[in-house]
Amino acid sequence: QVQVVESGGGLVQPGGSLRLSCAVSGSMLNIVAMGWYRQAPGHQRELVAGITSMGGTYSVGSVKDRFTISRDVAKNMVYLQMNSLKPEDTGVYYCNEWRSVAQLDYWGQGTQVTVSS
Numbered sequence: 001q002v003q004v005v006e007s008g009g010g011l012v013q014p015g016g017s018l019r020l021s022c023a024v025s026g027s028m029l030n031i032v033a034m035g036w037y038r039q040a041p042g043h044q045r046e047l048v049a050g051i052t053s054m055g056g057t058y059s060v061g062s063v064k065d066r067f068t069i070s071r072d073v074a075k076n077m078v079y080l081q082m083n084s085l086k087p088e089d090t091g092v093y094y095c096n097e098w099r100s101v102a103q104l105d106y107w108g109q110g111t112q113v114t115v116s117s
Contacts, residue, residue: 001106002028004095009111016085020111022078022095029053029073035098036069036080039110040091049080050098063089085115 003025012018020036035050049059049069057069068081078095092110 001104002026002032002034002097003106004108006093006095006108006111009093009113011114011116012085013117014086014115016115017081017083018085018113020080020082020093020095020113022080022108024076024078024095027073027076029071029076029078033098034069034071034078035096036067036078037094037096037101038089038091038113039094040088043091045094045101047098047101048093051078052098082113085113087115089113090115 005023008020033052039045066084071078094110
C-alpha cells in the first residue's frame, strides 16, 4: 500500500475554496488508482473523489461539480480542488489508494477542513 502525506486543509467560510495536496510515496500514480476520503464528525470515512491509473475521475454526488481531483504523475502528487464549500464538507480529509475502505490498513494523518462562518 502507498504511503501518503496530506496537506492544505484549514478553516474557510461557506462558499470558499481550498486545494488539498497529497504527496505519494514512489512513482505509483500511473499504476495505482487514488482517492480522497472524508471523515466527518460522527460519521464513517467515505470516498469523495477518485482518479484511476489512466487519469479517469469520479466524484460522489454530494461534491460533483464542486470538487475536482487531479494528479501530477511526475511529482507524485494528487490534488483535490474544493470550491463552493459547505458546512457539511467539514471533516478530516485523507488520501489513499482507491479501494474499499475496509481493505485499507494504512492511513496518513489526514488534513482538517472546517467550513464555518
